[in-house]
Amino acid sequence: MAEKRDYYDVLGLSRSATAEEIKLAYRRMAMKYHPDRNRDDPEADLQFKSCSEAYEVLSDPEKRSRYDRFGHEGLRGVSMHDFSHMGFEDIFSMFGDIFGGSFFGGRTQRAQRGYDLETSVELTLNEVATGVERTLEYKRQDYCEACQGSGAQAGTRPQTCRTCGGSGQIRQGGLGGFFQMLRTCPTCAGQGQVVVDKCRNCRGTGRQVKHRSVSVKIPPGIHDGQAVRLAAEGEAGQKGAPRGDLYCYVKVKPHPFLLRDGENLLCELPVSFSLAALGGEVQVPTLDGLETLELPAGTQAGQRVQMRNKGLPRLEASGRGDLYVQILVEIPRKLNKRQKELLQQFRQTEEKTNGFPQIKSFLDKLKGYLSK
Template sequence: MSKRDYYEVLGVERDVSEKDLKKAYRRVAMKYHPDRNPDDAAAEENFKEAAEAYEILSNEQKRAAYDQYGHAGVEGAAGAGGAGFGNFSDIFGDVFGDIFGGGGGRGGRGGPARGSDLRYTLDLDLEQAVRGTTVKIKVPTLVACEPCGGSGAKKGSTPKTCTTCGGHGQVRMQQGFFSVQQTCPNCHGKGKIVGDPCTSCHGRGRKEETKTLSVKVPPGVDTGDRIRLSGEGEAGADGGPAGDLYVQMSIRQHPIFEREGSNLYCEVPIGFVEAALGGELEVPTLDGRVKLKVPEGTQTGKLFRLRGKGVAPVRGGSTGDLLCRVLVETPVNLTSKQKDLLREFQGLTKEGKHSPKQSTWFEGMKNFFGDMKL
């Protein structure tokens, strides 16, 4: 049975770049991988065929010979399951290193590692969020050990290269046809061994500590906004760089105002006499009290807009407004005289012209029941 063209096997053109060749092999190999296709002989053959094609085309000399002479030019250089697969584990590790936790024949994961990022939730009052503020926060974290400089080794000594993994932090385990990378059991992935550990951090290179930091909160922040403090996260392992600290805003509920974007909302209760006759009210804003004129005949739910009395957004833009929603209150705990006066008032307003919405509602109800009778 004649062999298929290697470029056809991987689904690429003959001028394919090394980077795109690797991507193509990854795609085909993942599709036909034996773990994904158990007991599928055809998939296994396709997998071996793709590995053979990649082995040849990823090698500059072999690819040149193949391009000039075809399969005859590389005969004996590769074979489906034969001796030509001597370096297949290198191919496998190179392409699938990110899946199996290794870097193929190009080094492991030992050495300094960046520290973890941290998140801190900062609770603020609405006034603090709108105007901006500076607050002190305490953050428990891991910091680099000063006596050993984060190395974990006692002062005057240095960590030694792990002899098991050669400093790579990974060891290769051959499992039949495949070669799988695993964390070195001796150095636990660090690549180095601390023979004389630091007495301050006990060889860990990092210590638990609560840091006090000053956070400058800009005006206009809202719940969910984050401030990044670079390098204020956990110290990196083995002397690696520290992570970042993300301070996330959480605005407490306000007794008067509700915020929606750059606008503020509040409810203003008024008596029905003020609503009927109109008048002038004092309403609160974040900058103090202001006068609000209420026209006569104001209905409950009416919105009054006070422009520029809202919030200036943290990312720029015009300042929002304060919207006051009027709630007309029904009087309670009335005296007998007050009740008599209301009954007298009710008798003077039965014509309906003083309650236009009520009159319209009753007319609609009559029409509805009239239609029901039909």
């Protein structure tokens, strides 16, 4: 087997090549020798394989340093990917980071978008029911007033970049190849302009901290922990880059009587044992105020009574949930003399009526059980 060629030679690079130069060189070679373009050409195939292998080593800092110190010998036992199976598209996409997806032209935007910000509002359940508009006050990095975000001192302007002539890109390659490659201009980082005299107000960053007041509409039915996104209300980007977003998180305060379960509500309502037995009207606190509920005679402890459409509105949908009233029957904890007498009289009548089917069924079962 023939002696292995030096990886730098294969890619036509010097030993001090930068990571970006390595990528560019490989890309140029891959375009030229890719099997899709060179059908049944064993020479091209070999070239493609060896430049893929060279790229694999030189693009990995660890493998590259082994190779620099020990040559091919240093890579024994090191696992290698096989780039030679990569299609054309894959090779394009692996360069997406440096070409910004603009290989065939267009301007690369490299400046950092502003950060997203978070804030929160506390709502009552009543506010959740109606939806609410709130004013948010906060501090953020905003565009500098003195330079309008350009970063250039007032009275001066950012100058057109001489390296790229303002396009933000420079051309590379193209000699003998099919493609001329565009890469982001290193002088202006793709901006097309450079600031010569930096703004004193923002020291050239184009930003300054400012107070902001913005109104947010919280839709009815929002849940605790959900957020409303206010597009482009976050921090300003560097040198005029777009703003981030503002996320307004919602915290729902507990209601003294109503417990939320999705769009439904639950209210625990204590009633006296005599009211439960006789039936009657009770007052239920709802989101629409106190409402009268008619309990039938013989209402049981733990029974749930449904009040339709008295729940919360459904988020981004129509209609409302229901309110469930859960009955807690309270047995008197103290009786006066008169009440005691009345209850004793009542008790003597209990067995003659069919008022306690559960107790009756239990006793019947017990009798049967004991007589076995």
